Amino acid sequence: MNYFLTDDQKMIRDLAAQIAREKIAPIVAELDETGEFPWDVVKTLAQSDLFRVFIPSEYEGLGGGIFEMCIVVEELSRVCGGIALSYAASGLGTIPIILFGTEEQKKKYLPRLAAGEILAAFGLTEPNAGSDAAGIKTTAKPDGDSYVLNGTKQWITNGGEASIYTVVALTDPARGVRGSSTILVEKDTPGFTFGKKENKMGIRASATRELVFQDCRVPKTNILGKEGMGFLIAMRTLDQSRPGVASQAVGIAQGALDKALAYAHERHQFGKPISSFQGMQFLLADMATQVEAARALTYAAARSIDSGEKDVSKVSAMAKVFASDTAMKVTTDAVQVFGGYGYMKEYPVEKMMRDAKITQIYEGTNQIQREVIALNLIKEHVRAKK
């Protein structure tokens, strides 16, 4: 379907697709097996300037926005959702700096992130604070001209590989959420260590680790925005990053659909390709329609954000929830199309099904997304009634 991409957007898409085809496809199965971090792919993405696409040109970016980031994530995810996540998660960790960083902070980190020299990560979730993000317990006690961080963040993507972490912690625990702040912490800061690498069901090429802070001292100038803004920054960031997750889901779904279609065409049973059976045709048609709808909604959310619209929570939550549910359904259907072969690790679709599941869970579970959508609906309704 034609989404009227500009020439620049097509160029980004085609290059991302080329990298996915030439550099990622050959190593997908191996990295899924070993769980090794795809540094070679990161280097290639960096060299080809793909980390620049969502960073403003003043900081050596190419001046694109969320839409451009989504295009890259989708193309990479078509081939491997795990490897794509390393790129997308760095985006997630970069967005707070773009939105709320001071000039110095932006100058210090954005050019290096744009060059892909370093990766970023976003640290909000804790063992006891997932959906209930307000329940975080990590503290960042003001002490002279520093903050001292204590606490643990859990399941942080790019944990251990990223060089810069945007961490949400309580600078004033007595005030709860209103006492939270977002602070930049660099890797190798004394008192900042990592837990073991998690052994995951899917997206295994992506690194997921605990962040452990034990009397970790960072300069006060590392705070993004002001004290008390932690949650606001986190929510605004997630509003903008949700289309990224949605694109990952769309990409995984599209990749699964492509494989399923090719297989249905080749596989013969009862003397015919299975794609000639109506039951199979209906299944494929539904898969394709859902993927297209997910893509359209994702693009709409991304364009909304890039246009500067204030109220993007609802549409970005819709994109995320719909795309991730679609990915789960489409990948499951893809395994079904492949039949027995789909269940075997030698064939690519079981991995895609394993990869898809997380998109329904992270960056706000789909249950939380539904809450966000409902609350926004009600708010709009009330406003309209006035």
Place this chain on the structure above:
Amino acid sequence: MKVIVCIKQVPDTTNVRINPETNTLVREGVQSIINPFDCYALEEGIRIREKHGGTVTVLTMGPPQAAEALREAISLGADEAVLVSDRAFAGADTLATAYTLAAAIRKLAGAPEGTPEGTPEGTPEGAPLGSGADIILMGRQAIDGDTGQVGPGVAENLGIPHITDIRKIEEIAGSRIVVERLLEEGYARLATSLPVVLTVVKEINEPRLPSLKGKLAARKKEIPVLKAAELEADPERFGLVGSPTQVMKIFTPPKPSGGKKFTGEPSETVGALLAELASAGISIRKK
């Protein structure tokens, strides 16, 4: 360091097939690409620039659409591109091509030191090459012609040394270059002085993918076209007239009819095959 990389735009011959009914080449869907071996040469040129500074200029002799290949080279990191194109160059064999490319390189290399003011641009034939060319790189062969003859021919026309089949540039120190040349039984380590023509093999490096900044630059890049009249050279040496070898006839190789095929269970087919080989007096058993 001034690096000149000669590239050729070729049809992707790996995808070319013969239509079995008409016995002609099927051209649909056959893309034009940069000759794969030249991609390795370009990558090496860029690496030399990254290590020693300087510029990488890509050069190609071809029809107007060869400019696409030059733009692709810019998106991969080349600084400048020049298209050598003129009807007069059509039909060139390797001798004429080498002559033409050498004339273009002499023009780009500028005049040698001590050339009086007012002399036409470029190095005259027979004079030592100007300072605008230190290393001239190209792939070992083009996948459509496969001759590998243009590199040595260019070097002869420029009066400089050439070494083919380079699998590694070990070092460049001042005007001395040390290389590894791949031969059938191993490799030779050789040294020579710049300027030099080197043709490269695939073992030399892993070519990078294009970059977005490169693609944006390639879109905007002005690519000058060098025409026959601008080259200080003998026009009788260009194109078909300049080609001692000429193709007299083209034909499709006769299609072989195929031999005996065995289908069935491996135990049967393998048995049948071995029986046939035995009766033909052929043994493939290790002695």
Place this chain on the structure above:
Amino acid sequence: MDPIRVINQNCVGCSLCIKACPYDAITLSGPPGAKPDKPTAVIELEKCTLCGACVEACKRYKAIVITRTTFKGQNLKLYSGIAVFAEHRLGKLASVVPEIIGAARELQKELSAPVSAILVGNGVRKYTDELLSYGVEEVWMVDNPGIGDFDEDVQAEIVAEILMERRPEIFLGGGTVVGRSLLPRVAAKILTGLTADCTELAVDPATMLLRQTRPAFGGNIMATILTQNHRPQMATVRHKVMAPAAKVDNPQGKVIELSHIEVPKSKIEFLEFVEEKTATVNLVEADVIVSGGRGIKDPKNFALIESLALAAGGAVGASRAAVDAGWIPYSHQVGQTGKTVKPKVYIACGISGAIQHLAGMKGSDMIVAINSDPHAPIFDVAHYGIVGDLFQVIPELVRRLENGE
């Protein structure tokens, strides 16, 4: 005047030329003022390589004319004889040399002219007996300590001098790494034509010119080339393409030492030679080759190919697909951009048979193909084929060979 023209009055717009053109250089349109129902052929000069396929296709109407002129060549009358380049290195004559002598002696049958060998280097007189034993009439030799094995620039100078002095009308070399580097340099010095990698050399009975036939367009078509006005007519031939010359019982030839030829100083400094025999030489000289292609699916499956090669006492080869995928080093690649092989038995496993691969192995005495696709082009050139799953067929074959069947 353009070298190729369409004679519009003769052209009926039948499009046969368009179909014949391998370079997509001809379209149908009309000259100014033409009636819409009589379009004529238009040749795009920039795409045209003057290969003549269209002239051939237009035999009936003769509407396309190529005017072949060249810049002035040598005085043809002064040239006679067939010379070959006796390549040598590190104590041995190159294995292609007996083959090009064989080709020269075949041409000799039509031309009735002597066959000579050009031998240049340091301490090379030790090769003269061997060369003469292949029936070479004269060995033109420059034996000088100033000519190192790797001083290709000096060798090229001297070879050019010898050719200009001795004036053979044909000069053949091996399509080896050195041959493909040295001969083009010589051709550019002398200003004559060189055709690379000829698969066939013959004398045209009408013109007595050397017909040089070689694959073109990646091997998809064959081209026959002539060097009409320049001498010597130079050509290279790859190893294992032509038959080596038979040895003669009583060699009658002589050695002519050309010690007057100046030996310039080389601009190339030889540092060292590192031998890496391993796969390459074994592959080209092997009697049995087992090759794997895309059908192998995974690098670890190459062990299967190795097991069959071991059981059959042969070498391991590969198609370009397998090499490009990184499953096996390039030194094992058989094909147009890899090695040309001519073993007694070539077993192609999981190889579809693309033209570029066939170019490297179709001269094998016996070709056996194992492929699951019954329509794979490899079966067209294979003497025997097994349609089946190579993962089952190869172990079965290995088992039987090991059991002595």
